[in-house]
Amino acid sequence: xxxxxxxxxxxxxxxxxxxxxxxxxxxxxxxxxxxxxxxxxxxxxxxxxxxxxxxxxxxxxxxxxxxxxxxxxxxxxxxxxxxxxxxxxxxxxxxxxxxxxxxxxxxxxxxxxxxxxxxxxxxxxxxxxxxxxxxxxxxxxxxxxxxxxxxxxxxxxxxxxxxxxxxxxxxxxxxxxxxxxxxxxxxxxxxxxxxxxxxxxxxxxxxxxxxxxxxxxxxxxxxxxxxxxxxxxxxxxxxxxxxxxxxxxxxxxxxxxxxxxxxxxxxxxxxxxxxxxxxxxxxxxxxxxxxxxxxxxxxxxxxxxxxxxxxxxxxxxxxxxxxxxxxxxxxxx
Amino acid sequence: xxxxxxxxxxxxxxxxxxxxxxxxxxxxxxxxxxxxxxxxxxxxxxxxxxxxxxxxxxxxxxxxxxxxxxxxxxxxxxxxxxxxxxxxxxxxxxxxxxxxxxxxxxxxxxxxxxxxxxxxxxxxxxxxxxxxxxxxxxxxxxxxxxxxxxxxxxxxxxxxxxxxxxxxxxxxxxxxxxxxxxxxxxxxxxxxxxxxxxxxxxxxxxxxxxxxxxxxxxxxxxxxxxxxxxxxxxxxxxxxxxxxxxxxxxxxxxxxxxxxxxxxxxxxxxxxxxxxxxxxxx
Numbered sequence: 001x002x003x004x005x006x007x008x009x010x011x012x013x014x015x016x017x018x019x020x021x022x023x024x025x026x027x028x029x030x031x032x033x034x035x036x037x038x039x040x041x042x043x044x045x046x047x048x049x050x051x052x053x054x055x056x057x058x059x060x061x062x063x064x065x066x067x068x069x070x071x072x073x074x075x076x077x078x079x080x081x082x083x084x085x086x087x088x089x090x091x092x093x094x095x096x097x098x099x100x101x102x103x104x105x106x107x108x109x110x111x112x113x114x115x116x117x118x119x120x121x122x123x124x125x126x127x128x129x130x131x132x133x134x135x136x137x138x139x140x141x142x143x144x145x146x147x148x149x150x151x152x153x154x155x156x157x158x159x160x161x162x163x164x165x166x167x168x169x170x171x172x173x174x175x176x177x178x179x180x181x182x183x184x185x186x187x188x189x190x191x192x193x194x195x196x197x198x199x200x201x202x203x204x205x206x207x208x209x210x211x212x213x214x215x216x217x218x219x220x221x222x223x224x225x226x227x228x229x230x231x232x233x234x235x236x237x238x239x240x241x242x243x244x245x246x247x248x249x250x251x252x253x254x255x256x257x258x259x260x261x262x263x264x265x266x267x268x269x270x271x272x273x274x275x276x277x278x279x280x281x282x283x284x285x286x287x288x289x290x291x292x293x294x295x296x297x298x299x300x301x302x303x304x305x306x307x308x309x310x311x312x313x314x315x316x317x318x319x320x321x322x323x324x325x326x327x328x329x330x331x332x333x
Numbered sequence: 334x335x336x337x338x339x340x341x342x343x344x345x346x347x348x349x350x351x352x353x354x355x356x357x358x359x360x361x362x363x364x365x366x367x368x369x370x371x372x373x374x375x376x377x378x379x380x381x382x383x384x385x386x387x388x389x390x391x392x393x394x395x396x397x398x399x400x401x402x403x404x405x406x407x408x409x410x411x412x413x414x415x416x417x418x419x420x421x422x423x424x425x426x427x428x429x430x431x432x433x434x435x436x437x438x439x440x441x442x443x444x445x446x447x448x449x450x451x452x453x454x455x456x457x458x459x460x461x462x463x464x465x466x467x468x469x470x471x472x473x474x475x476x477x478x479x480x481x482x483x484x485x486x487x488x489x490x491x492x493x494x495x496x497x498x499x500x501x502x503x504x505x506x507x508x509x510x511x512x513x514x515x516x517x518x519x520x521x522x523x524x525x526x527x528x529x530x531x532x533x534x535x536x537x538x539x540x541x542x543x544x545x546x547x548x549x550x551x552x553x554x555x556x557x558x559x560x561x562x563x564x565x566x567x568x569x570x571x572x573x574x575x576x577x578x579x580x581x582x583x584x585x586x587x588x589x590x591x592x593x594x595x596x597x598x599x600x601x602x603x604x605x606x607x608x609x610x611x612x613x614x615x
Contacts (some may be wrong), residue, residue: 020449028461039465143589145541147548148564148582151571159572273454277545281568295464295550307461311453318452 007323014319021311026070029304031063040083040300079305084297089305092290097313098180099169100279100286104271106183106206111213111267116260118214119221120253126226134218141215146274150208150281157204164204167283170197205282209274213267220263224256231255265321272314345598351591359407366401373397373556381574391576394566395556399580402558406581409559410588413474413543414536420478421539422485422532429489430516434497444490447483455480456545463551470553473546477539488531492524526603530596537592544585560585 033039037054045053054060058069073080079090122134158166165171175185175194183202186195228234229252237247279288287310294302363369367389376396384391390400428447432440450458455477462476496502497520505515546552547561555562560581567577 016445017449017452020446021453024449024453024458025461028458028465032462032465139590139593140586143537143541143586143593145544145548145561145564145582145585145589147545147561148578148585151564151568151578152582155572155575155578269454273456276454276456276460277548280549291460292549295460300464303461303464307457310457314454314457315452 003326006326010319010322010326014315017315018312021315022071022074022308023067025304025308025311026067028307029300030059030066030070042083042298042300074308079308080301082294082299082302084294084299084302089302090309092302093287093305093309096286096290099284100272100275100288102181102183102202103205103209103275103279103284103286104268105181106202107209107213107271107275108264108268110206110210111217111271112260114210115214115217116221116257119218119260120225120256122218123222123225123229123256124248138215138218141211144212146208146212147277147281149211150205150278153204153208154281165201167281169201169285170194172197174198205278205284208278208281209271212274213271216263216267216270217260221256221260224258224260225252228252228255261325265318265325268321269314269318272310272317276310342598344594345602348591348593348595348598351587352595355407355411355588355591358404359411362401362404362408366398366404368398368401371397372401372405372558381570381577384576390580391574393563393577394570397556399563399577402563403560403580403584406558406560406563406584407588409470409553409557410540410543413470413477414539417474417477417481417543418532418535418539420474421481421535422528424478425482425485425487426489426521426528428482429486430493430520432486433490433493434512434516434520443486447486447490450480450483451487456542459542459546460549460551463546468551468554470557473543473552476546476551477542481535481539481542484535485528485531488527489524492527493520496520496523529603530600533592533599534596537589537596540585540589540592 030036035050037050037057037059038045040057041050041053058066061069077090078088079093081087082089082092085092118134122131125131154166157164170182174182175189175191175198178185178188182198183195186192186198234247234252237251238244275284275286276288276291278284279286280292283289287306291303291306291310293299294306358365366372374395374397376392379388379392379396380394382388382392382396388398388400390398390403393399393402425447428443432443458480459476462479463472466472466475493516501523502515502519505519510519543552544559544561544564547559548565550562550565552562553559555566563581564578567574570577
């Protein structure tokens with residue numbers, strides 16, 4: 001019962017947050033610029049074109065009225081027209097969502113596979129040389145510019161060794177669309193060759209994204225294990241004569257893992273944000289590459305739609321993770 | 334225990350050294366640079382030269398010396414980090430203080446607004462703002478401070494809430510001190526430690542974000558020696574010009590690590606409450 005109340009309270013908080021986001025984007029795009037029509041039209045537009053845009057988007061109306069129109073369009077799923085491709089931006093964004101998610105989820109899995117064991121090892125070897133090495137690596141992982149790491153990996157693995165493709169998501173056609181995740185769709189279709197190909201394209205961007213995320217997870221896992229090691233129940237079990245191995249495997253790892261789980265929302269959020277920049281380097285056709293191309297083309301509508309869309313996705317994903325955690329965490333039961 | 338103290342103090346030491354070097358390099362960029370006049374020029378005879386005795390870290394696509402550009406880039410980096418983080422602190426701290434000290438709808442509203450900012454990735458909002466205002470340094474600074482202030486508002490809010498019922502606040506109230514006086518003269522000094530720690534680490538985050546904006550083409554326009562943009566430019570010339578991206582990337586890594594180490598070290602000195610028994614996992 002309490003759990004339901006908690007979940008409902010979180011859900012109830014979502015609409016105002018989304019409305020707030022819309023208000024922020026509206027402020028950025030319509031109130032900050034002295035002449036929004038001028039910005040939308042771009043630098044080379046004639047005064048007549050600017051005036052036409054002003055009429056078309058209702059930019060001469062009072063702000064409140066503009067906001068209501070803006071809100072109405074968004075509710076109807078209309079995020080505007082790309083000034084470059086003349087297509088509705090929302091179609092492009094929806095079509096690219098799966099690519100970004102495939103990348104972020106793959107990176108999440110890899111980060112957990114690297115981060116949790118390293119964190120545990122680090123804690124069990126506390127302050128010995130192995131711990132120091134892992135902590136130094138963690139610190140470097142958190143201080144690196146992800147796009148730089150991407151370029152280094154690309155330079156080494158793709159351009160020098162030639163073991164991975166330089167950029168893109170697949171050569172030829174992707175597998176038949178089911179989930180939109182190329183690797184999973186290929187598996188569902190039983191197409192081993194396409195799966196292998198998709199995986200080869202996926203590996204470098206995933207590794208790039210996973211490294212800073214893994215560093216964060218190492219920190220939390222290490223802290224969690226150290227906390228568990230100094231807790232009363234471990235002290236008690238040691239006194240009861242339980243072998244250290246049993247204590248570590250059965251009790252410490254479990255409590256440390258729950259601790260890590262609570263940070264997954266944070267880590268996943270960072271991954272989505274990181275993907276925006278990384279996709280540019282690997283020409284990974286997701287939301288980030290869309291944003292980058294829109295910046296290059298000065299496609300103002302597209303960038304504002306990207307901000308709104310990505311922000312909303314972020315808010316919804318965080319909500320889902322939050323609810324899942326509430327359900328999973330035994331302490332809230 | 335002693336080992337940890339040692340590690341901590343070492344963090345503070347190394348962080349201080351790195352940041353001091355950064356500041357010295359920025360101040361003395363002119364005398365230290367081997368080609369101070371070739372930072373922004375075009376020299377077709379020396380394009381994309383590999384590192385060597387003449388060009389310590391090689392040259393870029395314009396024939397400019399990358400080592401000299403890095404030194405002048407340090408100035409930009411400091412300028413952006415200090416002003417953007419500083420502005421975020423100046424906006425965030427008073428909001429956090431006021432919302433934390435007073436109850437009521439205004440406090441609630443201020444914190445809700447900062448929650449909305451925190452609900453969206455900073456880089457996404459910064460992209461929108463920088464694109465609206467146009468690519469130059471002032472706008473990068475503005476975009477970053479507008480997106481980062483809620484971190485300080487949140488922190489100061491939580492700290493103020495935990496302080497406002499303390500005895501010393503009660504005492505000041507009993508003496509007839511005004512709320513403004515209590516906030517600025519009594520609460521603020523008591524929470525300054527955690528603000529300083531967060532600001533130090535925030536510098537590193539700001540530098541990374543600014544480099545990302547530069548990389549996406551939203552930073553200082555060329556030929557400014559901005560580190561993120563230098564890395565972006567290098568992509569056309571890979572794999573031949575491997576040195577092009579290497580040096581600015583290492584510079585970013587070192588500086589961000591310096592601020593993080595400094596922050597970790599300062600936390601121990603300024604904020605002993607956070608030193609938990611045994612479970613130290615930072």
